[in-house]
Amino acid sequence: MRNSPGYDVYSRHCPARLVLDRLADKWVLLVIGRLWDQAVRFNQLRRDVDGVSQKVLSQTLKKLERDGLVERRVYATVPVTVEYSLTALGRSLAETIESFSHWAERNINAVLAAQHSYDAANGEAAAE
Amino acid sequence: MRNSPGYDVYSRHCPARLVLDRLADKWVLLVIGRLWDQAVRFNQLRRDVDGVSQKVLSQTLKKLERDGLVERRVYATVPVTVEYSLTALGRSLAETIESFSHWAERNINAVLAAQHSYDAANGEAAAE
DNA sequence: GGTGCCGGTTTCCTACAAGTTACCAAGTGA
């Protein structure tokens, strides 16, 4: 992979690697994916993204908001309404994530098949 | 984000989410990125991907090999040579990862700026 | 015989990630 001038993603203290590290988080991927087409409320997001706890979702959203990827909007409704949506920056990232997601869905069978044949070859000894 | 028929990445036990979880790993991203244009030896990889320990690199490579993304080739040279390279499947993923990487490099400044303004607004109380 | 390199594996230990539970305010309805 070629480097852009001035950056080296592989060096430990490269700021771009910080971004990459942040992105390398399943919840981030799933949350941004969920926000792709519409703004979503906190508890709705919690229900949609199966398996995430409030704490982690809250932390994830705060990180994303800090990174300028997600916008948080509070409405003074009956029970308070908090809506999360993607910013322009977040939407540009979401496009990349979508291609990721599509890769996963398209190639899941190939990966699963590779795992099975790998396990068949090496797994018998390692199974013990 | 729209769903492919039959899959739902958001449900807890979706196989595609397993793939996504695996991919959501900074070392995986960096290793595949490094293997993008050439086969690389173990210790070379360790030096290039700054900050990874042998153990974690070894585990990461094993996982990637099991997933059919990386190929491991051993040469019976003087000190044994082990070369890792991408499979066709791995290369198709690498293209996606590259766009990720490029996004990070292009938008690092926007993210950093967002972080600064966020911290300026909220950080004073939270800094303590 | 001792030291070094390559490519790992194993063990140990610790620090942080993350789950669970409890709690909060504010408002509404029974």
Added chain:
DNA sequence: TCACTTGGTAACTTGTAGGAAACCGGCACC
């Protein structure tokens, strides 16, 4: 008044990823 909602935060506990370091075989050099 109590219960229930939303959208969290805080405290406590557990799990586990990951770092450090030792060890391994095989060979080469001295």
